[in-house]
Amino acid sequence: MPPFDVPEGDPFGPHNLPYGVFSPPGSSEQRVGVRLGDHVLDAGAAAHALGSPYASLLARPTLNPLLAAGRTAWSDVRRALTAWVTVPAHRETVEPLFHPLSSVTLHLPFEVADYVDFYASENHARNVGRIFRPDAADSLTPNWKHLPIGYHGRSGTVLVSGTDVVRPSGQRKAPTDPAPVFGPSVRLDIEAEVGFVVGAPSELGRPVPLGDFRDHVFGLCLLNDWSARDVQAWEYVPLGPFLGKSFATSVSAWITPLDALEEARVAPPERTHALLPYLDDTDEEPGGYDLRISVAVNGHVVSEPPFSTMYWTAAQQLAHMTVNGASLRTGDLYGSGTVSGPAEGQRGSLLELTWNGRDALELPDGKRTFLEDGDVVTLSAWAPGPGGVRVGLGEVTGRVTPRADPTG
Numbered sequence: 001m002p003p004f005d006v007p008e009g010d011p012f013g014p015h016n017l018p019y020g021v022f023s024p025p026g027s028s029e030q031r032v033g034v035r036l037g038d039h040v041l042d043a044g045a046a047a048h049a050l051g052s053p054y055a056s057l058l059a060r061p062t063l064n065p066l067l068a069a070g071r072t073a074w075s076d077v078r079r080a081l082t083a084w085v086t087v088p089a090h091r092e093t094v095e096p097l098f099h100p101l102s103s104v105t106l107h108l109p110f111e112v113a114d115y116v117d118f119y120a121s122e123n124h125a126r127n128v129g130r131i132f133r134p135d136a137a138d139s140l141t142p143n144w145k146h147l148p149i150g151y152h153g154r155s156g157t158v159l160v161s162g163t164d165v166v167r168p169s170g171q172r173k174a175p176t177d178p179a180p181v182f183g184p185s186v187r188l189d190i191e192a193e194v195g196f197v198v199g200a201p202s203e204l205g206r207p208v209p210l211g212d213f214r215d216h217v218f219g220l221c222l223l224n225d226w227s228a229r230d231v232q233a234w235e236y237v238p239l240g241p242f243l244g245k246s247f248a249t250s251v252s253a254w255i256t257p258l259d260a261l262e263e264a265r266v267a268p269p270e271r272t273h274a275l276l277p278y279l280d281d282t283d284e285e286p287g288g289y290d291l292r293i294s295v296a297v298n299g300h301v302v303s304e305p306p307f308s309t310m311y312w313t314a315a316q317q318l319a320h321m322t323v324n325g326a327s328l329r330t331g332d333l334y335g336s337g338t339v340s341g342p343a344e345g346q347r348g349s350l351l352e353l354t355w356n357g358r359d360a361l362e363l364p365d366g367k368r369t370f371l372e373d374g375d376v377v378t379l380s381a382w383a384p385g386p387g388g389v390r391v392g393l394g395e396v397t398g399r400v401t402p403r404a405d406p407t408g
Helices: 043-049 064-069 071-086 088-097 122-132 210-216 229-235 258-264 314-322
Strands: 019-023 031-036 039-042 098-100 105-107 115-118 150-152 158-160 169-172 181-184 192-198 217-225 249-251 292-297 300-303 333-335 361-363 366-368 376-384 390-401
Touching: 031 043, 031 071, 039 043, 039 071, 039 088, 043 071, 043 088, 064 071, 071 088, 071 258, 088 098, 150 314, 169 229, 192 292, 192 314, 210 217, 210 314, 217 258, 217 314, 217 333, 217 376, 217 390, 249 390, 258 376, 258 390, 300 361, 314 333
Parallel strands: 115 333, 158 249
Antiparallel strands: 019 031, 019 105, 031 039, 039 098, 115 150, 169 181, 192 217, 192 333, 217 249, 292 300, 292 376, 361 366, 376 390
């Protein structure tokens, strides 16, 4: 089937056009690509062939130059790409520049500058509170309804979908153990999240207000923040996650531009506490996104978390991340935090799904509390699009492999 003839209703039709970086068959050269159905358009080659003023931004081995160009360029390029794949007059020029998706190698689509992970789902936070503080009067910490809690992660271990995840080792100590031990994590978990990719940087010392979110954030992607719960439990008091999180964070090979998600914008849940002015989005445009996520282990769906339930929005997270004067850099990535809905089948981590290992999941290939070597985790998602069509998000998949060194 010619690449232009995308089946009606395809979630990767011309209404979507996510960006990635690929190598053509038989080549190691990395090029910016745009997905249309089950094909990839060489965006740089198309821009050059059609005389686009943005050809130099697209003929690069990473998305960072396009990200840094800012909102006007993002809109112009998207408008041009839409025309290139829909206007019949361009077919003869553009068609030879497509590659079957199955024939290319996909790469991490942008160079990650900084990585921040948030904790924005009230359902997730309450579940975690009930698991670890069952006798507390409130399962939320006192600050949770007043600010988006987050921590600074490790950008160097952000991995593109399809990359194996080596089981991490570290110290762990159960409450009844007399001393800590060292070895591979035995409570390896996932966190189903959405990542937001920063394009235009900001000035040091100048906070980014809520209304400037779309001037700085280029798009979003699915994100799996792998977590070693046993390592995390021993190390995180009093400073927070470190080795239990920093070993791997998987992201999609495709970044969906915010402009493709206009129909998916929704209001966040009702606020129960008054917000300080820099976080008060009462008079702002709807800051939530209606993303329907599925979590599968070895091909079996175990959860379907709804992103629309997230208490803190991506705009509020960006505002909070910079309110102290911290600057944004092109390629900054921040995760939403685990996405969990109110129902048991909507929990975005095995920690919650198994209630910290108490209730094993029944899978076709056996029971699971936490991940075993060889397990493959896949996150997929879609959002409502124009005219009732779906907007697909690129999936995130990763296979757990054992450490090569049997001593840890």
